[in-house]
Amino acid sequence: MTTRLRVAPSPTGAMHVGTGRTALFNWLFARHTGGTFIVRIDDTDTARSEKAFEDDILAGLRWLGLDWDEGVGVGGPHGSYRQSDRYGRYEEVAEKLIAEETAYPCFCTPGELETRRAEAEAAGRPPGYDGRCRAIDAVDARHRRNAGERAAVRFKMPRPGTTEFVDLVRGEIRVDHQHVDDFVLLRSDRRPTYHLASTVDDVDYEITHVARGEDLLPSTPRHVQLTLAMGGKEATYAHIPLINGPDGKRLSKRHGAQGVTEYVDAGYLPEALVNYLSLLGWSPSGDASIFPVTESIRLFELTDVQKNPAVFDRAKLDWMNGEYVRALPSDRFNDLAAPYVEQAAGHPLSPEEWSRFEQLSPLIQERAKLLTDIGDQVRFLFVDHDTVVTPETIGIIVSFPEAKPIIENAIERLTSLAEFDHESIETSLRGMLDELGLNARKGLQPLRVAITGSTVSPPLFESMAALGRETVLDRLDAARSRM
């Protein structure tokens, strides 16, 4: 039997990293088993669904490299893969269940339900639906509906009864229907609820494995009973633990970035995020922590997924991203860096400016954790001396002992250099250090600040070579005259 898995995001918000991880696990399992991965849009919440969110989610999936075989945008044998296109089908199922008396019309209004819920809670009774309309005779109910009375449709939860199923990550689960109320299938405006739409689609699309967030675990009995009532084949379930913030609470806005797009913008590489996410709740074996996604596909099993929730650790993601950035082929790194370099420069780069960057690029690559780190490291290459040699930087320069002789000596030596390359500069300036009796640690800092405007920079000799003699002397000169 070939596996069919789906991810069914709801376009009521931007794509969350939790959605990304759930999608990743579904995708890994589909790829591991040679099955089919499907993307369906759960947009039955018409009030909150937005096309822009759908676009964000699809873009996020693509960015992560989670390609799908069937679904929105690629089509397939099951129609549009967008629930708002399938209202007719959901009504059809609901009516069929009413006819078979496994569902019934409910004439209670939202207001009535609300007051009864409040009463039940006050009295210490379970707040779920009390089943009032379940007792209405089917013929009477039909007359009332024919007469135009508004009704929702509720599922007749088999009672007494229990649902038992084997969850791939949690093992055997058993729930007494006593604790599951008669949930709404179709709203009184004829739109389906999540439970109906999702279950009907899973049955119609012949989904074999449903891997989703643990928050859906309590409603799984509803889904399996509904599936059975439809005469469908039960899927195998796997409930994946949620991702928490550092405080142990469900990951949310106050924990910082939670949208996949935010990670794109923050300069993360998709391979790094995928690698990191795959490790949240799962591990390939032993000690490996950096490994290609092909390795995850090879080894992934839903049964190996962790039961307990994981905390999203930004620091570890950052480290991992650095690993991936350093591992990039240099031309690939340059391509990725280009927009950040231009942004730092404030203008499109001329070929000459680009070659300045390229000279330094390997050293930048080693030092970048995030792509967004690049700008600050290269800005000094493209600005004029007034931006670098400011009153602030002069203040820092003069705070170093011997700053003045260092700068004067350097100007003299660099002016007379035959070749202005990294080796010549280094030889020359080390000669200066000897002459002044200074070690490199102390003696080079004033120059670094005068050249780059900061005490932290790429290696100095290479930076000078990339900048070119004229600019270097210009900055040193500006520094000397302002001290």
Next chain:
RNA sequence: GGCCCCGUCGUCCAGUGGCCUAGGACGCCGGCCUCUCAAGCCGGAAACGGGGGUUCAAAUCCCCUCGGGGCUGCCA
């Protein structure tokens, strides 16, 4: 409140009765290297929530307890 799920270093994982004086990774601390910063190298602190059992032997099995999370909508 009720129902369900979960509980190994700060964090993510390994560990499925003896190989555990509990292993790795991130982070943290210290050192080395070093022109700053990274990277790299070396070293260190750091956990089986608690209590009872079962067993020759328990992080691993059972019970209780405590703690955390989820659900409890005509949201998904």
